[in-house]
Amino acid sequence: MRDAADLTWLDVVGPDDYAQNGYPHEAWKRLRDEAPIRWFDLEGGVGFWSVVRRADIVWLSKQPMRFINAPRLAVFERGGPVADRSAVRQLLNMDPPEHGAFRGAASHWFTPRAIRARHSEVERITRDLLDEMAGDGETREADFVGDLTAPLTLAVLADMLGVPREDWRLMFEWTNAIAGSSDPEYQTSDNPQQQVGAARDNLFRYFAELAADRLKNPQDDITSVLTHARIDGSPLPPLELLSYFLLLVVAGNETTRNAASGGLLALIENPAEFDKLRKQPDVDTAVEEIVRWTAPVIQFCRTTVEDVEMHGQKIPAGDAFCLFYPAANRDEKHFDEPERFRVDRRPNPHLGFGIGEHFCLGANLARLELRVIFQQLAERMEAVELAGPVDRMRSSFLGGVKRMPIRYRLRPSA
């Protein structure tokens, strides 16, 4: 049995626990209250300091020269797969000033204005998928992930990258192989590092061809933008260019998919909140609460370049901090009744998209997709309940929902 006074039982990076029980909010609360900065040994790997309070994550994230991203992307079980910078070089393992220059190569594609221009396309994709699920409006069963959130986020991203429809499936497979490398269902090899490497190589080969085509025939897509981008007058080197695509494919798929799936689950578990959304739809506010509540990115790391003291702990240069975003999103000091899901929560200073130098580049796109999905669900979903257990991904990096069977009645579109 767990001894309440002893913090050693806490397991905040064990993927089995995440697959079986979801996020360890009880453990994070204990840490917030009793040990805001705490060292964890990692079997077979290098340990880390866990950071669980909102103010501490903000403080660390806003000093990108002192607390850097490069050496360690996140904490993985048994230390792997590690962020090998000779294999992948992307925004999340770059630091200033290089990071800003590379981010600038794509950032104009993600401004609120640029994303607004994609609204009708996202609406059309969502409506088509929901129409298919609706039938004639009778009670039906479906897998919300397989039938809505996975194809939707994939279609939006593939469209932006200019990937033709017949290849969308490949992107889905690579992103599962990379993001789900700890999950037996997605394991194609005994060695997660090897599996991630193989998926990366396939993705690189694919985008090298697509980029070569766009170099000659530019189109209105991010692949063309990145292929023609210049940093200090030179094109992006091949590794950096291909890594950019890998980052967008993984970061843009898994996260929004899981926020949308987890968002509907929260509405099913809190029917009064779903009623509120149907009667007085303020979808933008609800979307922020969905991101706070689901917090699909569990953690990223920062490494300190100098000795530092936090909460009385002396931390030597070279040690890594693991920033737990879902823990910050339940911080009692910043959220009233953080354990309650409230679609009208305001203010909502969540850190679901991170903060500071590496703040999520795709936040405007994710918000647009979530707004469109929950707007349409609020208008059309007349009844919904779970039709079986929610199947979670075995990962302590991304909070994945693999399958979510639902029984529902959706109004056919007018």
Ligand code: HEM
């Ligand atoms: C609900 C959906 C999403 C969530 C919760 C999310 C969360 C995050 C988080 C926590 C970070 C790291 C922030 C930090 O270290 O301060 C991040 C970075 C990033 N995200 Fe997202 N993300 C989402 C959707 C997307 C989408 C749709 C895209 C792109 C199409 C995207 C692209 C990126 C990129 C490129 C970065 C790296 C930014 C940098 O290092 O400068 N994300 N995201």
